[in-house]
Amino acid sequence: MEKTAQAGEAFLDIKDLVVEYHTDDAVIHAVNGVNLKLAKGETLGLVGETGAGKTSIARSILRILPDPPAKIMKGEIWFNGENILKLPEKKVRSIRGDKISMIFQDPMTALNPIETVGSQISEAIRLHNSISRADANKQAVQMLETVGIPGKRFTNYPLEFSGGMKQRVVIAMALACKPELLLADEPTTALDVTIQAQVLEMMRDLQKDFGASVILITHDLGIVAEMCEKVAIIYAGEVVEYGTAEDIFDHRAHPYTEGLFGSIPTIHTKTKRLNPIRGMMPDPANLPSCCRFAGRCPYTTDECTSSYPEMVECKSQPHTVRCVRARVKEGGSQ
Ligand SMILES: Nc1ncnc2c1ncn2[C@@H]1O[C@H](COP(=O)(O)OP(=O)(O)OP(=O)(O)O)[C@@H](O)[C@H]1O
Numbered sequence: 255m256e257k258t259a260q261a262g263e264a265f266l267d268i269k270d271l272v273v274e275y276h277t278d279d280a281v282i283h284a285v286n287g288v289n290l291k292l293a294k295g296e297t298l299g300l301v302g303e304t305g306a307g308k309t310s311i312a313r314s315i316l317r318i319l320p321d322p323p324a325k326i327m328k329g330e331i332w333f334n335g336e337n338i339l340k341l342p343e344k345k346v347r348s349i350r351g352d353k354i355s356m357i358f359q360d361p362m363t364a365l366n367p368i369e370t371v372g373s374q375i376s377e378a379i380r381l382h383n384s385i386s387r388a389d390a391n392k393q394a395v396q397m398l399e400t401v402g403i404p405g406k407r408f409t410n411y412p413l414e415f416s417g418g419m420k421q422r423v424v425i426a427m428a429l430a431c432k433p434e435l436l437l438a439d440e441p442t443t444a445l446d447v448t449i450q451a452q453v454l455e456m457m458r459d460l461q462k463d464f465g466a467s468v469i470l471i472t473h474d475l476g477i478v479a480e481m482c483e484k485v486a487i488i489y490a491g492e493v494v495e496y497g498t499a500e501d502i503f504d505h506r507a508h509p510y511t512e513g514l515f516g517s518i519p520t521i522h523t524k525t526k527r528l529n530p531i532r533g534m535m536p537d538p539a540n541l542p543s544c545c546r547f548a549g550r551c552p553y554t555t556d557e558c559t560s561s562y563p564e565m566v567e568c569k570s571q572p573h574t575v576r577c578v579r580a581r582v583k584e585g586g587s588q
């Protein structure tokens with residue numbers, strides 16, 4: 255029998271996830287004890303600068319990290335009441351592209367260069383639905399048109415498409431199976447604004463019509479404001495701040511989040527991108543044992559450079575932040 259999440263259980267519950275890349279030269283600590291929960295129908299934004307570990311988290315959920323060099327060292331990923339990390343590979347394969355699908359940051363990762371785009375979408379549909387090839391082809395044409403590509407391009411090969419069009423094909427493939435959970439890794443970065451708006455609309459429809467949950471990885475805070483109910487700020491492989499979009503936009507408490515938002519005042523401001531913050535993220539092969547943001551933080555104290563900050567609960571649930579300043583603020587008067 256199909257398992258479903260029980261009352262009170264999160265639809266997706268990532269517990270203490272640790273991912274490392276073991277290369278010839280070093281061990282890269284990409285994901286360091288990440289905890290994240292997602293309810294059915296909810297959209298969670300993962301925001302953070304390059305190399306923070308966002309893609310590694312998403313790939314862990316589908317168990318498609320490149321091994322070697324990637325190793326999931328620790329953690330549990332509960333989806334619909336089952337720990338994905340403990341399931342046999344065959345079971346995970348039946349979940350991939352059916353219950354969970356992913357829009358990859360690089361569209362060519364997901365496309366086969368020697369197969370037509372139409373047949374790839376059609377195959378994706380047939381893999382998890384017992385329908386005829388002709389019906390799947392019809393649906394594939396419809397999906398192409400939904401993402402703004404004329405149906406007659408069904409027989410074209412990926413290399414005959416521009417970057418933005420390839421990305422739309424990948425989106426069509428990911429949405430064609432009507433997944434319960436969509437992992438969207440920078441899905442609209444390569445698209446112009448009109449198509450971007452259409453794709454976001456399609457993702458919203460998927461949620462409205464099928465109650466799908468979405469993890470949306472993006473650098474675009476305007477998209478976060480538009481799409482996400484919850485936001486996790488990722489830094490050096492850790493969640494440093496988590497809360498509702500309102501918590502993060504209007505009451506952010508971590509100095510890194512403050513830095514990312516720079517001049518952006520409220521949730522209603524759109525299309526601003528992340529601001530560069532002075533300095534660099536610590537080397538993931540050599541992370542400090544204290545606060546990982548201490549080297550760049552304008553408020554660093556001796557405590558920050560000598561002890562490791564735990565997550566602190568803020569006044570409004572579920573807002574949490576990994577910063578000693580927040581502890582002082584929350585404990586005292588704010
Ligand atoms: N195949 C790999 N081999 C070695 N190191 C890797 C590999 N893939 C990722 N890493 C390292 O793991 C860390 C996290 O990478 P990840 O791709 O998860 O970050 P990200 O937040 O998705 O970044 P971006 O915003 O640039 O996509 C980085 O230090 C990266 O260099």
Ligand SMILES: [Mg+2]
Pocket residue numbers: 308309310359439
């Ligand atoms: Mg990435």
